[in-house]
Amino acid sequence: MTPANDRPGDPAIVFDGLGQVFHTRSGRTHALDHVDFTVARHQFVAVLGPSGCGKSTLLRMIAGLLQPTSGEVRVFGLKVAEPRDDVGIVFQKPTLLPWASAEDNVVFPLRHKTGRVDAADWERARALLTTVGLGGFEERLPAELSGGMQQRVGIARALFMEPDILLMDEPFSALDALTREEMGFELVRVWEAQPKTVVFITHSISEALLLADRIVVMSPRPGRVIEDLIVPLSRPRAGETGFQNAGKIHELSGHLRSLLVQRAA
Numbered sequence: 001m002t003p004a005n006d007r008p009g010d011p012a013i014v015f016d017g018l019g020q021v022f023h024t025r026s027g028r029t030h031a032l033d034h035v036d037f038t039v040a041r042h043q044f045v046a047v048l049g050p051s052g053c054g055k056s057t058l059l060r061m062i063a064g065l066l067q068p069t070s071g072e073v074r075v076f077g078l079k080v081a082e083p084r085d086d087v088g089i090v091f092q093k094p095t096l097l098p099w100a101s102a103e104d105n106v107v108f109p110l111r112h113k114t115g116r117v118d119a120a121d122w123e124r125a126r127a128l129l130t131t132v133g134l135g136g137f138e139e140r141l142p143a144e145l146s147g148g149m150q151q152r153v154g155i156a157r158a159l160f161m162e163p164d165i166l167l168m169d170e171p172f173s174a175l176d177a178l179t180r181e182e183m184g185f186e187l188v189r190v191w192e193a194q195p196k197t198v199v200f201i202t203h204s205i206s207e208a209l210l211l212a213d214r215i216v217v218m219s220p221r222p223g224r225v226i227e228d229l230i231v232p233l234s235r236p237r238a239g240e241t242g243f244q245n246a247g248k249i250h251e252l253s254g255h256l257r258s259l260l261v262q263r264a265a
């Protein structure tokens with residue numbers, strides 16, 4: 001029997017009255033306040049907001065790396081209490097094992113979990129490295145790769161475990177503009193081929209509009225949802241279709257910019 005939350009469109013992630021207050025030696029930081037929204041299964045959601053509005057905090061709570069001080073996050077109907085195997089995460093900076101090659105880094109989570117990696121797994125790891133533009137660099141150590149290349153290894157590693165939910169915290173911020181755009185298209189291609197729920201944190205309005213089905217805009221601290229926008233743009237959003245979308249993209253981008261500027265003022 002199909003579980004109740006196993007179909008596209010069913011709730012994958014529910015933020016229910018979520019709040020986070022940090023207490024430090026220098027005082028109290030109210031990072032998030034009453035965040036309530038639901039991400040549907042297989043939806044690609046971008047979370048957009050100014051620096052310090054709690055975007056990474058939100059992601060860490062979905063991943064089970066941090067517990068909320070109020071409310072809760074539910075993933076596939078269950079309150080998140082610890083990290084889950086079906087949630088993959090790509091951080092802002094790559095966190096690779098320095099002594100392991102690119103392909104060893106990609107298979108590492110599987111090796112760690114099951115203790116074995118078979119020929120088909122290696123093949124899949126190499127295919128993913130090729131997908132992220134690292135064909136030929138499989139045996140390089142992280143120190144022998146540029147920062148952007150290391151980040152791409154991190155993306156391949158997260159995809160390798162075929163997570164149901166992929167959390168990405170400004171994953172392309174270290175890449176140059178062109179590579180960033182190419183990686184965005186690759187990500188959408190992978191997402192279309194292997195549907196998964198994606199929560200993508202970004203500062204960039206154009207990146208959010210290029211990639212996401214839906215954009216959740218957050219206010220400055222304490223972070224609250226100030227806009228929840230379904231992106232009315234057809235895919236693919238590059239090439240000819242992208243050109244046809246240009247007018248709408250301009251309009252939406254102006255709307256999003258005004259929200260961010262108003263709140264910053």
Ligand SMILES: Nc1ncnc2c1ncn2[C@@H]1O[C@H](COP(=O)(O)OP(=O)(O)OP(=O)(O)O)[C@@H](O)[C@H]1O
Nearest residue numbers: 022023024029031050051052053054055056057058
């Ligand atoms: N572990 C922590 N202890 C204390 N304060 C924290 C901690 N983590 C985050 N904060 C504070 O919570 C607020 C939100 O931080 P967070 O990193 O979630 O913001 P962000 O929107 O991801 O920012 P950026 O876009 O700059 O990465 C910030 O004021 C930050 O200083």
